[in-house]
Amino acid sequence: MNSRLRPPAHRVSARAMAKWALELLLGGAVLTGCAFALSGWAAGAGWAWRPPWLPWLPWLVVAVTALSVLTVPYWRYRVHRWEISSDVVYLRIGALQRQWLLVPVSRIQTVDAQQNWLERLLRLATLRINTASHEGSSELVGLPLPTATDLASELARRAHALRDDAT
Numbered sequence: 001m002n003s004r005l006r007p008p009a010h011r012v013s014a015r016a017m018a019k020w021a022l023e024l025l026l027g028g029a030v031l032t033g034c035a036f037a038l039s040g041w042a043a044g045a046g047w048a049w050r051p052p053w054l055p056w057l058p059w060l061v062v063a064v065t066a067l068s069v070l071t072v073p074y075w076r077y078r079v080h081r082w083e084i085s086s087d088v089v090y091l092r093i094g095a096l097q098r099q100w101l102l103v104p105v106s107r108i109q110t111v112d113a114q115q116n117w118l119e120r121l122l123r124l125a126t127l128r129i130n131t132a133s134h135e136g137s138s139e140l141v142g143l144p145l146p147t148a149t150d151l152a153s154e155l156a157r158r159a160h161a162l163r164d165d166a167t
Contacts, residue, residue: 005100008083008090015122016080016142017073022118024072028065035061082140084151086158089129091140101138107131108159113148127151 035058042050076095083090089103110130119125125148127140143151 005092008081008092010082012077012080012082012140012142013124013144013147014077015124015144017077019118019122019124019142020073020076021069024065024069028061028068032058032061032065077142080140080142082143084155087162089138089155091138093140103129103131103138105155105158106162107133108155111152111155111159113143113145113152115145125149129155 039054039057042054072095079092079095079098081092087105089101089105089108091099091101091103093099093101108129109132112128112130113125114128115125123145124141125143125145127143127148128137129139130137140148
């Protein structure tokens with residue numbers, strides 16, 4: 001008997017790759033600026049000894065950022081998937097630490113579609129599902145805005161119907 005979970009049926013939006021790339025680029029720009037500032041400060045500090053690799057630190061940060069921007073968004077896009085059945089929300093997320101999340105609709109307390117400024121720019125949204133469990137909430141990043149709002153209202157309706165049936 002094969003006990004492997006099949007992948008969920010739906011991918012997130014391809015625009016999610018742009019979101020993840022821009023987030024990596026912005027973070028890399030901040031780190032590069034800090035690395036240049038540290039390198040410049042250390043060069044002018046007049047230390048008798050300073051690490052010989054310190055002048056190369058900003059360029060290392062630039063290289064790691066460039067590599068991340070070119071690879072990580074595509075990798076995440078290949079992994080992030082979702083599916084909703086009558087009684088469970090099935091998510092697969094995570095690039096390095098893969099997670100298969102099965103969220104029973106009956107345990108859903110709240111469900112929201114949220115957007116930050118970058119998601120608004122790319123017409124994307126994050127579906128946040130809060131449950132009555134020790135884990136708290138699950139998030140699905142990179143959905144098209146209409147899909148996220150439709151799923152949020154549908155899941156809220158189903159969860160409400162299941163709670164009413166249980167009483």
